[in-house]
Amino acid sequence: MxxxxxxxxxxxxxxxxxxxxxxxxxxxxxxxxxxxxxxxxxxxxxxxxxxxxxxxxxSKSVLFEELLRHGVGLLTASLREAAERTAGEGGGKVDALDAMIRAGLVFIDRYPAFTQLYVAELWRTNRAWQSTLMVVRQQAVAVVEGVLREGVADGEFSEEIDVPLTAAALVGMVLVAALDWKSFQPERSLEDVHSALSRLLQGRVSGRR
Amino acid sequence: MxxxxxxxxxxxxxxxxxxxxxxxxxxxxxxxxxxxxxxxxxxxxxxxxxxxxxxxxxSKSVLFEELLRHGVGLLTASLREAAERTAGEGGGKVDALDAMIRAGLVFIDRYPAFTQLYVAELWRTNRAWQSTLMVVRQQAVAVVEGVLREGVADGEFSEEIDVPLTAAALVGMVLVAALDWKSFQPERSLEDVHSALSRLLQGRVSGRR
DNA sequence: GCTTTTGCACTGACCAGTCAGTTCAAAAAT
DNA sequence: ATTTTTGAACTGACTGGTCAGTGCAAAAGC
Missing domain, CATH: 1.10.10.60 (Homeodomain-like)
Structure with missing residues (x-):
């Protein structure tokens, strides 16, 4: 049984x-x-x-698929929690995005191996667990897209942004920056990384303060 | 022989x-x-x-390593060319970054499989070609870092940006957005994707137009 | 006449998945 | 209370297949 x-x-x-x-x-x-x-x-x-x-x-693949589901479940829960928390605190959508970036970093900090494996498999085709992966990816990205869409509806974000693409780009930004952090400068603090990404998100890159 | x-x-x-x-x-x-x-x-x-x-x-691994070197060679050349071209045209560093984003997209458009494979291997540890990969990664990221550093020196970018981290985040943004484009909405045009990323880069997300 | 490619048989290591058998704690019987 | 039974959980030796890499004689370029 x-x-x-x-x-x-x-x-x-x-x-x-x-x-x-x-x-x-x-x-x-x-x-x-x-x-x-x-x-x-x-x-x-x-x-x-x-x-x-x-x-x-x-089988070996089933073990892997359940591992994927398990891990992404944790991530989505954490992202959703971050978005809802800032909403409860009356913050705007930018704050929600910022909180989600932080939640993403905290997750990667805690489960770097999972993140690594997820990224490595995400765009592969012709593999047994492809469909599992798609579902699971959509769950995570959907949370970000939701916040972006609400922000556009509120007038906080430009109507011209491309929601799915921007969501993907944001996820990618966090993912890659965090993996690089963990792999190549693990001594940096989470705050450091977070503030660098925050600055990028808020367009505070150009212009000497 | x-x-x-x-x-x-x-x-x-x-x-x-x-x-x-x-x-x-x-x-x-x-x-x-x-x-x-x-x-x-x-x-x-x-x-x-x-x-x-x-x-x-x-051997099989040697074939793979040379494949990596070959591919990243093409990419770095293309990024470098983009940065130099805008410099010649008297554009600022933001224009250089923008041109590099486009060059990255063009590359991924032309060699999606290579990009996919590169991302999948980049953060793995304990593999035979790890060192090759590090060298090759540094070559590509260094081009972006170079432009950022020049921008800071010029006063075009804030002195407070974290150059290596920001470079990694930018690369990640382009990489992930482009892979998603190719995998999940291949019908979109390169221009579409480029303008979405441009907007994000220039902080034109918040604020209604 | 070199270099390069072919075709194919072969080997030895490695590995996913199987299965007959063991362990042990809790339930049932006495 | 003690013995017996049950079955879920676990074990590890074994099997059948797969695959990187080899060897080599003959053919095909250049």
Whole structure:
């Protein structure tokens, strides 16, 4: 009797095992890629026998797909929370975007391996988990698009902005800046990175203060 | 007698074979990733015998590394040309950045598979070609950093901007926006995408026109 | 007459997935 | 309270297939 769908059910023991497998898989796949990572490696790092992997997941790809869903779930929740919090505090949409940038950075700070793996797979075609990836991507980008659209409706943003494209560009800006931060200057503080991106967002790049 | 290093030497015939192999490899690896792509597939798509691959390249990874060098070479040349052209036309640094954004888009438009593959590999660790990738990344980002630094020196950009971070963010913005364009709305024109990014760069997002 | 390409058979390592068997804690029986 | 049974969870040796890389003789360019 296996239950491959996400949450509920499953004994506490089982859930703990799955968690260990996620954690082992995410770092290995981020470092080496999906195909270069063996199930034996994942099992070994999780401190579990190979058979256990197959007891808990139907296949290597299914393990990976559920890992994706799990991770992006965390991210979207966090973005949404940030947007709603600023709305509650009466901030404008620029503040909402700024808060979401920060939420994105906090997420990447906490789960750098997941982010890395996500970016690496996002634009691939012809892979088994393509559709999962699309769904999951749309969930995250939709939050940003929502804020942009509201901002346009409010008159806070120009009506001429291209919502989907701008959303993608913003996501990309944060993603790439953060990955570079983690990979090449990990000693920098989150505040540093955040303020650099804030400045870019608000067009305070040109012009000597 | 093989010659694995990059350029010069090599008959025209040989060069043509290598070119075919690059083209075959770049699409396959972009779609499936390095490890999931077999040497037999590459040879078949290039219309060449497997032995020929090994006659021209020492190994699968070497083929890939040279492919990376080759591609990023094209990109940096194109970015540099764009920056220099606007300088010659007496434009400011914002114009240079804008021209570089366009050059980036043109590049991605022409070589989407390469871009995809590059992004997928860039932040991986523990891979054989890691060092190659670092060098090559630095070459490209350095061009952007150069323009930013000159802009700061000129007083055209704020002294407070963080040059490496801002450069990374800009590259990311273009990269992600363009990959999304190619993957999810390929019917859009380059001009469309360019103007959306231009607007973002110049902080013309907030404020109704 | 060199260099380059071909075609194809071969090897040895590696790896996803399987399966017969073990463990153990909680439920059922006594 | 003690023994027995049950079944979910886990184990790890094994299998069948795949693939990077080799070897080489013959053909095709240049």
């Amino acid at each position: 296996e239950r491959s769908s996400t949450t509920s059910g499953g004994s506490a023991r089982r859930e703990a095992t799955r968690q260990k497998l996620y954690e082992a898989a995410v770092t290995l796949i981020a470092e080496q890629g999906f195909s270069a990572t063996t199930v034996d490696e994942i099992a070994e790092r999780a401190g579990v026998a190979k058979g256990t992997v197959y007891y808990n997941f139907a | 093989e010659r694995s290093s990059t350029t010069s030497g090599g008959s025209a015939r040989r060069e043509a074979t290598r070119q075919k192999l690059y083209e075959a490899a770049v699409t396959l690896i972009a779609e499936q990733g390095f490890s999931a792509t077999t040497v037999d597939e590459i040879a078949e798509r290039a219309g060449v015998a497997k032995g020929t691959v090994y006659y021209n390249f020492a």
